[in-house]
Amino acid sequence: MKAQISGRAYVLGDSVDTDQIIPAAHLVYSMxxxxxxxxxxxxxxxxxxxxEAGLPRGGIPFVRDGxxxxxxxxxxxxxxxxxxxxxxxAPFALQVAGVEAVIASSYARIFYRNAVxxxxxxxxECARRLADVVETGDHLDIDVAAGTVHVRRLDETFLLHxxxxxxxxxxxxxxxxxxxxxxxxx
Amino acid sequence: xxxxxxxxxxxxxxDRVSPGDNIWIDVDTLMTHDVCGPPTIEIxxxxxGEDARVxxxxxxxxxxxxxxxxxxxxxxxxxxxxxxxxxxxxxxxYYDVGTSRYKGVCHVALAEEGFNLPGTTLFGTDSHTCTSGxxxxxxxxxxxxxxxxxxxxxxxxxxxxxxxxxxxxxxxPPWLMAKDLILxxxxxxxxxxxxxxxxxxxxxAVFDLSMEERxxxxxxxxxAGGKNGIIAADEKTEAFVRARTDRxxxxxxxxxxxxxxxxxxxxxxxxxxxxxxxxxxDNRAKVSEVEGTPLDxxxxxxxxxxxxxxxxAAARIxxxxxxxxxxxxxxxxxxxxxxxxxxxxHEEGLRGEGLSGGKTLWQIFLDAGCKMGHASCGxxxxxPVDTFGRTHGTEVVISTTNRNFPGRMGxxxxxxxxxSPLTVAASALAGVITDPREVLV
Ligand code: SF4
Numbered sequence: 285m286k287a288q289i290s291g292r293a294y295v296l297g298d299s300v301d302t303d304q305i306i307p308a309a310h311l312v313y314s315m316x317x318x319x320x321x322x323x324x325x326x327x328x329x330x331x332x333x334x335x336e337a338g339l340p341r342g343g344i345p346f347v348r349d350g351x352x353x354x355x356x357x358x359x360x361x362x363x364x365x366x367x368x369x370x371x372x373x374a375p376f377a378l379q380v381a382g383v384e385a386v387i388a389s390s391y392a393r394i395f396y397r398n399a400v401x402x403x404x405x406x407x408x409e410c411a412r413r414l415a416d417v418v419e420t421g422d423h424l425d426i427d428v429a430a431g432t433v434h435v436r437r438l439d440e441t442f443l444l445h446x447x448x449x450x451x452x453x454x455x456x457x458x459x460x461x462x463x464x465x466x467x468x469x470x
Numbered sequence: 471x472x473x474x475x476x477x478x479x480x481x482x483x484x485d486r487v488s489p490g491d492n493i494w495i496d497v498d499t500l501m502t503h504d505v506c507g508p509p510t511i512e513i514x515x516x517x518x519g520e521d522a523r524v525x526x527x528x529x530x531x532x533x534x535x536x537x538x539x540x541x542x543x544x545x546x547x548x549x550x551x552x553x554x555x556x557x558x559x560x561x562x563x564y565y566d567v568g569t570s571r572y573k574g575v576c577h578v579a580l581a582e583e584g585f586n587l588p589g590t591t592l593f594g595t596d597s598h599t600c601t602s603g604x605x606x607x608x609x610x611x612x613x614x615x616x617x618x619x620x621x622x623x624x625x626x627x628x629x630x631x632x633x634x635x636x637x638x639x640x641x642x643p644p645w646l647m648a649k650d651l652i653l654x655x656x657x658x659x660x661x662x663x664x665x666x667x668x669x670x671x672x673x674x675a676v677f678d679l680s681m682e683e684r685x686x687x688x689x690x691x692x693x694a695g696g697k698n699g700i701i702a703a704d705e706k707t708e709a710f711v712r713a714r715t716d717r718x719x720x721x722x723x724x725x726x727x728x729x730x731x732x733x734x735x736x737x738x739x740x741x742x743x744x745x746x747x748x749x750x751x752d753n754r755a756k757v758s759e760v761e762g763t764p765l766d767x768x769x770x771x772x773x774x775x776x777x778x779x780x781x782x783a784a785a786r787i788x789x790x791x792x793x794x795x796x797x798x799x800x801x802x803x804x805x806x807x808x809x810x811x812x813x814x815x816h817e818e819g820l821r822g823e824g825l826s827g828g829k830t831l832w833q834i835f836l837d838a839g840c841k842m843g844h845a846s847c848g849x850x851x852x853x854p855v856d857t858f859g860r861t862h863g864t865e866v867v868i869s870t871t872n873r874n875f876p877g878r879m880g881x882x883x884x885x886x887x888x889x890s891p892l893t894v895a896a897s898a899l900a901g902v903i904t905d906p907r908e909v910l911v
Binding site: 301308312313314315316332363367368370371372373390391393394397398402449458459460463468469 | 509596625697
């Protein structure tokens, strides 16, 4: 896990489900073949309704037409982010698109677990509802050790919830590395 | 301890566990399918080696079901990938497409094939794996990484969930189904009301339900964010399981000292048919509040609403009538499909024995003007563009499935209402959302 995660934010509302994060029609691509893998970046967040895509104004595509990566490094969302299906393709698609961290008010359980165990994106929670404060395009600086996020436009710093027990898995890289380091598997 | 805690403690080799504990547990059964199986296998090989062996091939069940009847070459490649892996590991529980072993939707097939064993732990690479909890076991959905970890070790870490208890008292009126009960619960607690929690269903009305109807309750625990849904096993559960397998299991009784984080009692005799309006499963309304909403399409299928009794319920309403909108009928499994072709309606309605007027259920649907599909997930999750019943435009659909998020059935411009098979059938006949009480005699 990086000590510092900086970049522009893409803001979403509540209960953005896995069908919006990566629509089912695209789940057929290989997650390892480079030519196909990048399709997950192209279609990441492609089913978010236009009015909610890139709040507060909406109508901002997460990935520009014909591109495979996003201009945004950090997704900011309301509550219950990643609800719906268990598809690991969801945090994976965000990672392929270039996202390093998500800051949500809360997460659906399987998405959170997948993000951590697969080591795709760091799922932060913030007590303050950042989705109401941050605007799409704002530049954020996350200080992982301090557990804070700084919003440059507002020159304000917000506290993130401690990552707690999952920090060790994120630090190790994924659940396999974590299990190896703790002697669970060879 | 609650039922869920008791099962988890036993699988962690502990006397007690408490909500919030992070524990490593033994996995009894792992299920995967065609969408998440191939990437799971890739991770398994990456982490444990090209020649690694599955921890226990007899506990791995692979049920292709999602993208089956499509010409999409990538989807077909996924099946080939599963086939090769099953051969390499001599998997006894691989149900290959295009053979007589093919089953259809994984959660329904797990029940039919006797893999839902009371007191056990079952993990699957599908969020609706919580369905199996109807048989008194701990079951939940995981991602590919966790599934690959189980594949190699037979173990997984879990955080012990708190339990919410939903008690249904009274006698279920004939116009209500388990779908109405669970949509009511989801409407009450919200999409994240059950996050990190077990949802336990209890009460006489629950134990009066058939196993298929109980599965509808646990199936949608995930739509409230639940980690698992669970119903204590009883004689009905045992009879169902014993008719299908001689595998060993240990029944787990709920304990008197169980503590619940939330409890709610419903009197089912006072409940009404409900729908979930677009675009959220917790966007509940009484059918009477949305009656008359014009529809373009009806869809009866999926692990939620494509079981045999779901079609019996729909056929009771459709028999002798014609649908007014395109109505897609997609059996969840090949066993359901076979029974639809062999069995008809009994006078008493919800029992599919004997033929009324010599008509099979299949014929009743055909005569009503329905479009009949092959056993699979179908358009429940949209899927490849050539999927039977998938939306492509601004269709307004009423469906027996479990999710109506934007784009779930294909097009993000379409709008999906979720409802019981009775409500969907009544609405298909009228072409507008209709209360089943208006057509049930
Ligand atoms: S029928 Fe629908 S909900 Fe059930 S497993 Fe298939 S896609 Fe998932």
